[in-house]
Amino acid sequence: MMRPSSALLVGVVKLLVGAYARWIGTAPGPAQRIYFANHTSHMDTLAIWSSLPRGLRAHTRPIAARDYWGTGLRKYIATRGFGAVLIDRARENAGVDPLEPLRVALRQGDSLIIFPEGTRGSTALPARFRSGLFRLATEFPAVELIPVYLDTLHRSLPKGALLPVPVVCTVRFGAPVVLAGGESKETFLDRARQAVVALADPNSNPGAAS
Amino acid sequence: MIDHLRTISVEFFWLFGALVVLLGVASGVAALLSRRPANEKQAVSRVNLTERINAWWVMVGILAVAFLTGPTMTLILFALASFFALREFITLTPSRPGDRLPLSLAFFLVLPLQFVLIGTARYGVFSIFIPVYAFLLLPSIAALRSDIDDFLSRSAKQQWGLMVTVYCLSHAPALLMLEIPGQAGRSALLLFYLLLVVQMSDVMQYVFGKLFGRTKIAPVVSPSKTVEGFVGGGLAATAIGSAMYWITPFTWVESAAISAVIVLMGFLGGLTLSAVKRSLGAKDWGVMIEGHGGMLDRTDSICFAAPVFFHIVRFFYT
Numbered sequence: 001m002m003r004p005s006s007a008l009l010v011g012v013v014k015l016l017v018g019a020y021a022r023w024i025g026t027a028p029g030p031a032q033r034i035y036f037a038n039h040t041s042h043m044d045t046l047a048i049w050s051s052l053p054r055g056l057r058a059h060t061r062p063i064a065a066r067d068y069w070g071t072g073l074r075k076y077i078a079t080r081g082f083g084a085v086l087i088d089r090a091r092e093n094a095g096v097d098p099l100e101p102l103r104v105a106l107r108q109g110d111s112l113i114i115f116p117e118g119t120r121g122s123t124a125l126p127a128r129f130r131s132g133l134f135r136l137a138t139e140f141p142a143v144e145l146i147p148v149y150l151d152t153l154h155r156s157l158p159k160g161a162l163l164p165v166p167v168v169c170t171v172r173f174g175a176p177v178v179l180a181g182g183e184s185k186e187t188f189l190d191r192a193r194q195a196v197v198a199l200a201d202p203n204s205n206p207g208a209a210s
Numbered sequence: 211m212i213d214h215l216r217t218i219s220v221e222f223f224w225l226f227g228a229l230v231v232l233l234g235v236a237s238g239v240a241a242l243l244s245r246r247p248a249n250e251k252q253a254v255s256r257v258n259l260t261e262r263i264n265a266w267w268v269m270v271g272i273l274a275v276a277f278l279t280g281p282t283m284t285l286i287l288f289a290l291a292s293f294f295a296l297r298e299f300i301t302l303t304p305s306r307p308g309d310r311l312p313l314s315l316a317f318f319l320v321l322p323l324q325f326v327l328i329g330t331a332r333y334g335v336f337s338i339f340i341p342v343y344a345f346l347l348l349p350s351i352a353a354l355r356s357d358i359d360d361f362l363s364r365s366a367k368q369q370w371g372l373m374v375t376v377y378c379l380s381h382a383p384a385l386l387m388l389e390i391p392g393q394a395g396r397s398a399l400l401l402f403y404l405l406l407v408v409q410m411s412d413v414m415q416y417v418f419g420k421l422f423g424r425t426k427i428a429p430v431v432s433p434s435k436t437v438e439g440f441v442g443g444g445l446a447a448t449a450i451g452s453a454m455y456w457i458t459p460f461t462w463v464e465s466a467a468i469s470a471v472i473v474l475m476g477f478l479g480g481l482t483l484s485a486v487k488r489s490l491g492a493k494d495w496g497v498m499i500e501g502h503g504g505m506l507d508r509t510d511s512i513c514f515a516a517p518v519f520f521h522i523v524r525f526f527y528t
Contacts (some may be wrong), residue, residue: 018297018496155305163314166293168301168496 006057009081013050015093017043017169021051026146027176028053031210032111033144035060035173036133038196039115040154041067041163045123048113049082050150051171054082058083061105062113089123095127100131106140109173112149116192120159126196129189137179137188147174148194172199221457222277222399229270236263237506248459251514253420265508273405281386284401288383292376294505295513296321297494302490303464308355309364314370320344321376328380331387333524345369374483374513375506381516386522390459390527399457404472404519407451408511411473412480415443421428432484433479444473459527468522472515479514 013019024086037048045062052060062078066086069078078084085101097203105112116129116134137145157164177195179188240260248256300313320340327336349365385400388432419439427435451469455462483506487495496504506513 013294158307162311162316163311165300165305165310165313166297166317168297193407 005077005081006205009046009077010050010057011062013043013046017047017190019047019051019169019182022170022172026144026171026173030056030090032062032106032109032142033113033146034106034133034136034140035113035146035148036116036129036192036196037113037150038119038124039120040122040124040159041120041157043153043157044115044120044150045113046082047088047150047153047169048171056111059109060111060113060148061085061196063087063102063115068139085112099135101116101137101144101158102132102136106136106143111143119178122159125195125200129193131185131189132190133192134179134185140178144176145178146176148164148172148196149174149196151202152202158169174199178183213333222402224400225399225457226270226274226277233263233267233270237267243420255385260319269508270405273402277402279342279469281383284386284398285325285329285383288379289322291505291509292321292325292379293317295379295509296371298495298504298506299375300368302487302495303364303371303491305361305368305461306357306359308352308357308367311355312351312368316344316348316372316376317349320348324376324380325383327442328384328387336380336384340372344372348372370486375509377511378513381520382512384516384520385523388524388528390523393459396457400523403451403454403458404516405512406454407447407469407472408476408515410450411443411447411476413443414446415439415477418442428481428485431488437483442478444470444477447473459523461491468519472519472521475518476511479511481513483510 031150035048037044037182045064048063049057049060061083062085064078065083068089069075069084070086074161075086078086085099085105088096089098102114104114114133117127118130118132121127133145136143150169151172152167152169155165155167156169174195179194211441217387235394240256240263242254272287276287284431296317300316305313324336326337327339330336348368349361352361355460382401382404383436385404386397388397388400393400415435416439418441419436423434423436423441425437426433427440429435448466448469452462453471455465458465460468483495487493487506494503
């Protein structure tokens with residue numbers, strides 16, 4: 001049973017941008033996962049989350065920056081609407097690892113939605129990935145890492161825009177990226193980024209991302 | 211709402227009843243067909259058939275609710291259809307950052323206002339709002355952003371999208387606002403008539419095309435449109451339309467002529483929007499409706515037929 005606030009949120013997102021899922025390299029399923037995507041818009045989180053089958057949403061938690069989503073109405077939407085995990089990008093408390101809330105959620109068995117660039121970019125293709133994804137991959141080898149590409153949200157609600165433009169967004173899910181034994185951080189992060197980039201081609205086929 | 215129910219004529223319930231029976235038969239046939247063994251190609255077209263029928267059920271259901279709850283609901287429903295169609299159009303149309311504000315205004319101001327104006331039934335206002343005022347003001351806002359790359363082509367495409375998906379489509383619910391002497395409470399039947407003829411024409415052209423289609427009309431634009439499909443399907447839809455004259459203010463001869471015009475405009479709508487779609491590099495407008503592509507794939511013929519049908523009724527029967 002979905003909470004009314006979640007249902008309303010999903011309805012609004014679908015009305016504005018559609019958020020149609022394309023399972024290209026993997027199928028939706030109950031396996032514990034970290035979805036990692038390109039980040040161009042405040043709507044990214046909501047679009048990925050809304051595109052998931054209803055049954056998976058309750059256990060899939062987007063990571064949201066506390067400095068944006070942590071107060072007022074946004075906090076209500078983030079925590080009550082889509083069960084976000086709030087993290088400190090600014091590292092206000094020195095000594096506390098910002099990844100800690102993610103580990104807690106993963107240990108609970110939840111899946112996560114993260115944006116390894118760390119911040120929104122102005123182009124659809126992602127910038128260099130930061131190291132968090134590598135650290136989580138090392139610490140939680142059993143969790144599947146699924147690359148995700150959002151194709152049009154930089155047109156709908158880019159950085160700095162106030163009003164959204166309704167443009168249909170497809171959410172493409174690629175094949176899991178597996179951390180190879182002894183693989184260096186740089187190689188892995190680059191490969192993970194390439195897996196997202198490969199999904200940008202609308203004709204990308206199964207396996208292309210692996 | 212109860213008051214509104216009293217104003218709906220009895221024919222209306224008969225018509226919906228008949229449609230439900232027809233669709234029931236279609237679903238039954240499709241279910242029987244799917245049990246028989248088939249090769250891959252047949253199986254694909256059977257799935258396609260079932261999906262089309264299911265989408266029809268949904269369309270008829272939504273229409274029934276809209277008609278039963280009154281003109282306001284019908285206007286809201288068509289406004290939503292316009293919204294989704296415009297969303298598909300803009301998705302396929304390249305835009306630049308300078309287009310953001312005019313595009314937001316097109317969706318959140320121009321579109322709702324057009325349907326509100328239709329609701330006020332002031333023809334002199336709603337018939338010029340988008341072709342004149344949106345046409346002049348939206349590009350002006352874009353020009354203020356000082357981005358001249360492809361400026362004319364961007365503005366032209368946006369105006370084209372608004373004209374087809376909002377302005378033209380809004381003429382379908384505008385039929386509800388016409389006051390025809392001696393036809394009080396029956397304007398919903400005119401909308402029903404338009405939708406029926408347009409949809410029957412689409413379906414019959416599809417069927418005749420599948421059965422007898424040989425000579426392609428415009429292979430590059432729309433590979434599925436054939437002379438045989440158009441003539442056979444068009445005649446069948448015109449026959450159905452003229453047989454339905456009793457729900458309209460037309461005689462049966464007039465009804466045949468008007469149906470033929472609807473069929474022709476619907477055909478041109480499908481053809482032209484297919485050309486637009488392909489020039490934008492797509493095969494379907496979208497994926498909203500299972501088995502039917504996007505909203506604009508379903509409403510392309512209505513977009514072209516609605517204004518012409520509206521004008522015929524308004525000029526000759528009110």
